[in-house]
Amino acid sequence: MEFSEGLAIVGNGEQPYTKYGVIDKTGSFIISPKFDYIGNFSEGLAQIKLDDKYGFIDKTGKIVIQPQFDKVWSFRERLASVKVGSEWEVIDMTGNYIIKPQFSDLDCFNEGLAVVQVGGKYGFITNPITK
Structure with a gap:
């Protein structure tokens, strides 16, 4: 690579x-x-x-x-999106959960925002550690 x-x-x-x-x-x-x-x-x-x-x-x-995760995205803005089972959540660089499982899809943070999917609809969440 x-x-x-x-x-x-x-x-x-x-x-x-x-x-x-x-x-x-x-x-x-x-x-x-x-x-x-x-x-x-x-x-x-x-x-x-x-x-x-x-x-x-x-x-x-x-x-x-x-x-321990079923899928992960790279760290961006000191956070990573991780999937456990069918839901995505967010961890910090020590592995602590920052946002609990609640999304059916979750992208990486970029410029303070991440795309999420809940119930077939898309939106954005803000990075909770850089607000």
């Missing part, structure tokens, strides 16, 4: 890759290939997948938010 925050995600072996790791701009592994998926770094954290659950790692490969 392309470089993001000075790091790139790489897969081991041939496609389809079985495990993913992270290299720096010299091509050295920073995180050895051990995850089922790694997303690009955003705000110092990257999405990871292990055993069909998603969580987040820091740039050293340390799991900072345990894989």
Whole structure:
């Protein structure tokens, strides 16, 4: 994948890759290939997948938010949208819930707002930590 925050995600072996790791701009592994998926770094954290659950790692490969979610979006504005079961909610960078499950769809925050879906209708919510 392309470089993001000075790091790139790489897969081991041939496609389809079985495990993913992270290299720096010299091509050295920073995180050895051990995850089922790694997303690009955003705000110092990257999405990871292990055993069909998603969580987040820091740039050293340390799991900072345990894989426990069914789907996740990258951190933006210090918050990430995460899906548990059929509902989306919002967590902060330590994994604390900021907005409880209540949305059938929820996008990333951008410029203080995120698109949400409730009961087939769309709207916006404001970022509660940057109001």
